[in-house]
Each structure stands twice: as structure tokens, then as C-alpha cells.
Amino acid sequence: MLILGIESSCDETGIALYDTGHGLLAHALHSQIAMHAEYGGVVPELASRDHIRRVLPLTRQVLAQAGRTLTDVDAIAYTEGPGLAGALLVGAGIAHALGVALEVPVLGVHHLEGHLLSALISEDDPPPFPFVALLVSGGHTQLMQVDNVGCYTTLGDTLDDAAGEAFDKTAQLLGLGYPGGAALSALALTGDPLRFKLPRPMLHSGDLNFSFSGLKTAVLILTQKHPDPADHADIAAAFQLAMAEVLTAKSLAALKQTRSRRLVVAGGVGANRQLREALNAGVAKLGGKVFFPRLEFCTDNGAMIAFAGAMRLVHGGHPAGVFTVKPRWDLQEMPSLS
Missing domain, CATH: 3.30.420.40 (ATPase, nucleotide binding domain)
Structure with a gap:
């Protein structure tokens, strides 16, 4: 299965393609650091607008690098949260639009689950x-x-x-x-x-x-x-x-x-x-x-979201990772962007 991953939780737009049989095929990342530096921190509205500009060009870039087309994609994984609301909505909106157009499943991935599994991307x-x-x-x-x-x-x-x-x-x-x-x-x-x-x-x-x-x-x-x-x-x-x-x-x-x-x-x-x-x-x-993880996967990136989505499908396609805490915190109780 070929999974397209979209990360847009904060100030980095990450796109990746992960193949369950061949591993990570390609990934690309655009950082907004230069844009936010003059403000001394991330400006949510600016972050959201920049994600809108970057997601589709980066998707085309990653597909070209991997020698694939959108019609090859079997599923789409995107960061569902936590993060900046507007930035998350950009990724969620594009992921669901592509899912409808391609008639493939769309999976919301918890941002922390992506980080937790990022070290497993290494072959x-x-x-x-x-x-x-x-x-x-x-x-x-x-x-x-x-x-x-x-x-x-x-x-x-x-x-x-x-x-x-x-x-x-x-x-x-x-x-x-x-x-x-x-x-x-x-x-x-x-x-x-x-x-x-x-x-x-x-x-x-x-x-x-x-x-x-x-x-x-x-x-x-x-x-x-x-x-x-x-x-x-x-x-x-x-x-x-x-x-x-x-x-x-x-x-x-x-x-x-x-x-x-x-x-x-x-x-x-x-x-x-x-x-x-x-x-x-x-x-x-x-x-x-x-x-x-590889240094390039320590920060937010699309590869970890694509990988987490792939593992979700391989392990039965469960709807969300369950994080147990004391007191209990179940991700399925969180508001969904779906």
C-alpha cells in the first residue's frame, strides 16, 4: 500500500510517500522559520496561509521524486491534532478532498503518535x-x-x-x-x-x-x-x-x-x-x-505521519492510537477534524 502523509500542525509543511513494501519513497519539508522570526514566534494566521500555498506544490514534488502519480495512492494520512487550529484544518481539508477525489481512505493521525513511531522509519x-x-x-x-x-x-x-x-x-x-x-x-x-x-x-x-x-x-x-x-x-x-x-x-x-x-x-x-x-x-x-530518529525526522515532518498511517493500516486500521494516562486520556474522546 502507498500512503501519502501530510503534516501541517504548526509552522512546517511536510509531505511524504510511504510504501508498506518498500519503505519511505520520498519526502519534502518547508519550514516557515524565516517568516515568523521577525515576530519572535509563530503567528497562527500566517502559518495557515503558508500551508495553503505549500501543500499541493510539495505533494507534486514528492510524487515526482518517487516516480508515482496521485492515482497510485492507496490511503492518505494527515495530522489531526494537536496543533494550531487553522494549520490543522488546511491539512485536514486537503486530505479529505483528495480522499474523496481518489476514493481512498483518509486517516487522521495524532501528532504525538507520529513522533513516537518516527524512530521505526529507519531500516x-x-x-x-x-x-x-x-x-x-x-x-x-x-x-x-x-x-x-x-x-x-x-x-x-x-x-x-x-x-x-x-x-x-x-x-x-x-x-x-x-x-x-x-x-x-x-x-x-x-x-x-x-x-x-x-x-x-x-x-x-x-x-x-x-x-x-x-x-x-x-x-x-x-x-x-x-x-x-x-x-x-x-x-x-x-x-x-x-x-x-x-x-x-x-x-x-x-x-x-x-x-x-x-x-x-x-x-x-x-x-x-x-x-x-x-x-x-x-x-x-x-x-x-x-x-x-534520523536528524531530519526529529522535527515535525510528513514522513512520520505517512509511516504512522501505514502502521495503522497494517495493524488493522484502528481509528486512533489510544494514549492511556493517569488520569486516563483517550484520543477518541478528543474533538475530531474529520
Whole structure:
């Protein structure tokens, strides 16, 4: 089966073609970073309008790369949520219009399910089920137990800000612009991470939850006390070390709690080099292994949506992945864009 995937949850338009027999055939991604940079964040209306401009040209591009036509498509998967309402509606509208025109099934995919399964796209060394996943991005920071396609249990969640948001806000405080996560990581490489002491929020909370609002406040106070740009590299290094230590400690605790030795790291922050090194070292001590998606699949992308849709079809076409949390959260109770 050939599945066309459409991702439009925020500020990146992603299109991909996944074949259940031959794997990922082609994918393309357009980022709106340059457009939103001058506003210091994503402007929802601008994001929606840009998705409208990009989806069909990117679809034609991907089909051409794969040497296929629309009539070859057997199903269409699109990001149903969560995300910006207008941006999601663009993807949903185009997916359903194509589905009606081609007379093929249309599947709404939960954005987090796409991230959770993104490491399985690799044909070299995909992680076997079950595994623990650290989903760490601009909008989400969660630890999940992944037992199979469509069966996910939340072990820990952020109580306020996501890790990626904390990276971007810290970068703004240091004058690095938006989005500043990558720039902050580059600056941190030149700084002394031990010069300034920042808190490790909820490091000893006894659970697997996260909180990063206090860390952002601590960075704000620190930048006010040390406004000299010469100190910014040390502040960036201290922040990155604090973040890596918290994420690593909680991930290791999740592995011990579930008696698992496989950790999948997904989401944009998963591309951070210091975090990767800390996780690899910590999990190795437990006799386990860390699995990362390809760098191009760490951020939002169409490949993960096409793949999740394909796995849904292969595993019986169930309507949506069920995420069990404490308290319970069932995706089928969420409002549908269908």
C-alpha cells in the first residue's frame, strides 16, 4: 500500500510517500522559520496561509521524486491534532478532498503518535516493541511506554512548559533570536557550564513529571544580574547542562520503573548533542540502548505521519492510537477534524 502523509500542525509543511513494501519513497519539508522570526514566534494566521500555498506544490514534488502519480495512492494520512487550529484544518481539508477525489481512505493521525513511531522509519536498526519514549519538543515533554502500534501509556508529563519552549525562551533572553534552540546549543559549546548554578526542577520529585517554568525564571534572573554578553556563553552552557541532567535522570528512572532497556528519543530537542551524549552514557550503564530518529525526522515532518498511517493500516486500521494516562486520556474522546 502507498500512503501519502501530510503534516501541517504548526509552522512546517511536510509531505511524504510511504510504501508498506518498500519503505519511505520520498519526502519534502518547508519550514516557515524565516517568516515568523521577525515576530519572535509563530503567528497562527500566517502559518495557515503558508500551508495553503505549500501543500499541493510539495505533494507534486514528492510524487515526482518517487516516480508515482496521485492515482497510485492507496490511503492518505494527515495530522489531526494537536496543533494550531487553522494549520490543522488546511491539512485536514486537503486530505479529505483528495480522499474523496481518489476514493481512498483518509486517516487522521495524532501528532504525538507520529513522533513516537518516527524512530521505526529507519531500516537499519529500528527499535523493537516495547520501549520507553522520551518525546521532547517545542510543545511537548513526555515519557511514554510504547507497547505496540496504537498502545501508549503516559509515564510522565510536563506540568507547565515544554523543554523546547524553555530552550527558545532562554535563547531570546540571550539575544539569539527565534527560534534559538540550535543557536543556544552552539553558544553553549564555548561556555563553562559550571560557572553558574541553575536549578534542576523536579529532579527529586519521586515521579516522572517535568517542570521548566522555574528554570526559565532562574535564567531570567541570572541574565539580569549578568547582562554582559561576554557571560552569555556560560549562561547557555549552564542552562543546557541543567536541562540535559533532568531529562536524562527522568528517562533512566522510567527505564528502571518499566524494566525496559530500550529508549527512543523523539522531537526537536532530541537533536541536542549534549542531551544525546548524556542519554547514551546513562542508558549504556543500565545495559540498554538509545534509538534516535534520523536528524531530519526529529522535527515535525510528513514522513512520520505517512509511516504512522501505514502502521495503522497494517495493524488493522484502528481509528486512533489510544494514549492511556493517569488520569486516563483517550484520543477518541478528543474533538475530531474529520
